[in-house]
Amino acid sequence: MKNIPTLKLIILYFLTVLLSCSNDESSEYYTPSVSPVNYNLEAFPYNTLSDYNLFEGDLQNQKPVLGVIPYKPISTLFTDYAKKKRFLWMPNNTSANFVSDYEILDLPVGTILVKTFYYNNVLPSNTTRLIETRLLIKKPSGWIFSEYVWNEDQTEAFLDTTGSTVNIEWLEEGVSKSTNYRIPSESECRTCHKIGNVPFPIGVKPQNLNSDYPYPQEGAINQLQKLIIEGYLNPVDYSNVNTVVDWKDLSKPLQLRARSYLDINCAHCHSDDSHCSYRPIRLSFHDTETSEANLGICVVPDEDVNSTLTHVISPGRSERSVLSYRMNSTEESTKMPLIGRNLVDDQAISLINDWIDELTQTCE
């Protein structure tokens, strides 16, 4: 509705009022035309998640209100198998601009990005348990991290930016798993979500969103198209966006799957001006498109993690590759990513090892 000129809006409003007044029966078809999100930028962050009014009905069902749009990146970050629901919302009459395929959308002040982490089949009773909901809110001064931790009753999530640890046991595809799930403190949020020490979102890049999403009303349509329809994105031709693949999609080429995985799991630190920018690899989908060195192929590691490791990626030899070694580690000082996981993403290790083992370059 946001692109509709004000006049049309006013007419529509009167029509709606007229209809709802003239016929009580039709009130069940009435839909509010303005998002009911409780928008008060100066008061953000609120003390509870419900204060925002992002969801209707039971909070734990995470059913978004009008204007809160679900989305999902094509490849996703591994965080100890936690499942995620993601939403975005923008204030009335604001919209984002397309910057480039590989940079986050230029989002307006007031934008709220919402990400809820939860597990299904939590033991002992195979229940769903919501752990945390992370809000990234764009204030006039920049992005802030607002972390909400769910209560035992699953009725509310409370603001807590100090960080904590939750032990959780659940069935993952029928297999019992457990982890000391880490709810991040603000400084941990910042570790990954920053460019040049300035807080930044990660996922909302055209390359990650240029795919269909099954919306409740429209059915499956392109996520960028949906944002344009909602008035959240100024119209742009996204047909040529250089797009990542779903790394779990076996029909896609190995290298493309590997690059897509590395982008969403590693590039937030291994990029220019990011947390690990002093290390040589650059793992964003854009940076790895043409450069083997950016991927770490034949790059000698700065740090001697283990004497058997010769290169960040030793072509044909995953066993000799730091990248594989670190992904396969759960030891705090050797594992990668550095934070956000305690368990090994076995499926991803297979992908990365298969990919490395097929490489044939000869290092100097």
Added chain:
Amino acid sequence: MKKITLLLALIFSTTIYSQDSCSSPQAITSGLYTVTAIDGTEGVTLMCTGGQNATNAEWFTYTPSNNYAVTVTTDLTINAGGDTRFHVYTGTCGALVCHSGDDDGGSGFLSLASFNVLAGTTYYIVFDNRWESDGFDFQLTEAPYVEPLVSFVSTPIASTGTYRNCVVDMNGDFLDDVVAISETNININFQQASGGFTVQNFTTTNADFLPSWSIAAGDIDDNGYNDLMYGAGSGVTFMKANNDGTGYLETSGPEYVFSQRTNFVDINNDGHLDAFVCHDVGPNQFYLNDGNGNLSHNQGGLGDSPSGGNYASLWTDYDNDGDVDLFISKCNGGGASASARYNQLHQNDGFGNFTDVSVAAGLYDPIQTWSSAWGDFDNDGWMDIFVGASTFVDGAHKLMHNNQDGTFTDITSGSGIDTFTDTGIEHITHDFNNDGYLDIFSAGNKILINNQDLTFTEIDVYFSVGAVGDLNNDGFLDVFNSNGNWYRNEGNSNNWIKINTQGDVNNPSGSNLNGIGARVEVQSALGTQIREVRSGDGFRHMSSLTTHFGLGSDTAITQIKVTWPSGLVDVLVNPAINTTITLAEGATLSVDEFTNKDIIVYPNPSKEEIFVKNHNLTDTKVIIHNMNGQRVFNFKKEKNSINIKNLQTGIYILTLQQGNKLYQHKIIKE
């Protein structure tokens, strides 16, 4: 011709040998050999190169008739594209000892190692199939023997635990022990006075945090048994030894900290050890000791970069003013905006108030540094610094010489540090060859041997930095690293001395029991050497709290001087060498002699000035502690009076030390 053909056999038309196992090796001399496949049934379980065991191997023996520097290599054109690994052992089958070995020292994945051999000793040269079972050629060449600058023999020790990063005395016998940590266990190999170790396991509660990033040891409750601090990615755990050393009690801070280097140090100079932890992603944190071993959490004032970047804290008295200052090796991504990558020097005003003097000192470097080595590299009595780069993208290693005025001069050029290109996270300094000059153990398995003129020579020791101590009490420093190996220093003819410091915990104005923060000075013909007692240097490990000095060929020590954190100074004249001395705080001082002289301190109480009658203060050290045992510095010594107008009102302990004579008296400031 089962598997190997001596190429020479083409000429001499011999030989059928088996080299399937340690007990049936093939004896070789210098020359070129072919292995057709690695299928010997006895694999290898003793790794001389790191890495995992191998199921099959080819076994050779080599017994030189003269001393040589030998090179074994598979880095030959015919092997291009291959992947080999070998180990060189001495000893006997079943009791082999690593001597050398290599995995990827040649081009590609081929192997090459040079090592010294002695006439008549048998060396096992063993190629394994960890990477490939394919055949290959190898060559053994002999070159003239060169006396090594330093050499180590790898020796397995029964240390079991996930984190093998600590060598320190744990039971108060002043012999370095080997400590390994697991979630619910502290495994200690107690060094025995008679040599060797006795292993003991101490079950602990399941530690909330593990020493995955670093470990530190110190006796926070002065009970004679060192306590441990585990630095983990989201917090720290303290394991406090009980009063008879039979168990450990866990305290885990609820505070989040992304630990890097941890230390025990008396931050506020009150005689009790505090704990410090570098924070990777926020301002540093520390725990102050209430005097009973209870620690309270603090954050702020000791390196407050909002985005952290604090990798290694090193406590040193760089300005020789008697208190410990703080240097922080820093590293931070974020490109040009990453101000948190600049190293920091914080000057202590004596009260535990620290001022960032990095820029003025000339140490405000953007080098991505995970640790730095502080030591007096030229024995001029002032601490210098090797700034260790973990990558060269924001600057390379630097050698900075202390100008004795609070500033440092870059003397990297021409020092051998400028041509040292390995990068890494661990940089420590010790005198590994006992020549009286501090060496630097750094990245790439290299020890930079001090040439005694502020230049250094790179020596490859084939193992990485670990925890350092003397594990056989022979006066030469050994290394224990995460491979679980004890790298025993083979020593040389140089002389040495080791000094244990024992603070006077019964004196309210005395130092902490370990003497952490003490400055130890040894004078001999070669000059004056200094060390500091430090808990936690380099990045990860905890090394011995015993100070160690090489003496070169000097056969006598003029004196040992220990300046304690309390301010007291002990001097031991003409001590024995090639031995370990335990010096208790005040042991060389006498209260009686001084008091005979009828010193009178007046007026007492006083507002501005106190006079000392019957004693000239010119050659006297004046030390003042408050009643909490905290040393204070805001007074001024005159010829025969002490100006105390800046002291807060209250009761203080005045200590006068002249030579080995001591006078203590309570004074009241109004």
